[in-house]
Amino acid sequence: MLPSDLLMHRFSGEELVPKRLKLDQSNLAIAQDLITLFQEAKGITKGELNRQLLELEGEETDYRIKRGLAHLLNSGFSTFETISPLEPPMLRERIFALSAQVAPSVQATQITLDHLADLLTQELGHEVLTDQIRSGLYADLPDNQILTEFEVPTSEALLHRYNLSQVQGVFYRASHLILNAHRNDPGQYKLLFRYVKLFQLMTYIEGDADHGFTLTVDGPTSLFKPSTRYGLAIAKLLPALLHVSKWSLTAELQVNDSYSGKTRTGRFALESECGLVSHYPPGKTYDSMLEAGFVERWQKAKTEWQLEREVDLIPIPGSVMIPDFRLVHPDGRTFLLEIVGYWRPEYLKKKFSQVRQAGRDDLILAISERLNLEKAGVNFNDTSARIVWFKDQLLPKAVLEVLE
Structure with missing residues (x-):
């Protein structure tokens, strides 16, 4: 992402419009010049590289664009190391x-x-x-570190990263945002909610899988004291959101006006057809080797029950629960399966609280015997779910016994 001094935007009324570069011949040439400079800089110090970048900037008016592109190459594609016989x-x-x-x-x-x-x-x-x-x-001084590796992007990829970073910078000063994730594939919902949890965003979730979900996220300026770190966490969510096919969001902003020196209220809106490109990889097929191993063994099991991946979402107050699998029988019976493996006590408390709130009698919990539920303060008997215990591997036979 870009630091605040390299962010560029304008106002259209109260609507904030971040800078975006067209993928035209001129901008592609600028990006390629910078990429070539970094390629040829392998083996030299960061200080010497910065000197060459200043020369490339020259006295032209687009120096902030060049500086922003260089920052992204520096932080996202380059590896600098301290080279010395001893520390x-x-x-x-x-x-x-x-x-x-x-x-x-x-x-x-x-x-x-x-x-x-x-x-x-x-x-x-x-x-x-x-x-x-x-x-x-x-x-060990920053300017004396050596550029040892450079992951060469295409000029198009660099411009896409620049445009994404400019939009991400909008959320540094968000007071709160509302995200509508419209009807999507359930796996995309889970990817989105996983990132919301990963970045520890304060989020209230409403809705269901049939109609979509509304996520209300508190922004950094809504806290008792504005938090740059929290603003960065919201900004990091955007590349993950781009993997969701249908969504829209609105954000309220508290922006410092460079002319008056005062803080003004701004607004920002974005939707899934925004043209931004994510550099995050798509979500992993399975959350763990435990799940992947279970799927492999199920495919070899002799059963009419079909195993489907992440197809149901269970709304609960202020959040959502997404079981790992759904089990479907030809006669129409269905069950949901959630694997509870190796997790911290805080996670276990939250997981079992979700199970209790869901109140589903078609839910199967596969719980590792290695978990100390009593120490975590969890009473697994206080749920309507069916329980399957396992040691190192979850075997299809144990699940099938509960199903039948």
């Missing part, structure tokens, strides 16, 4: 201790470096040169 603090300690034993001079400096190079060659088992010691002394 720089240890190396400095060694060289300062040796140099303190002789009077300072050019000759004494070279002798000290040669002496330490010999010592480190013997200690480390490979040749250490004096130039490596010189460059390694302060190699």
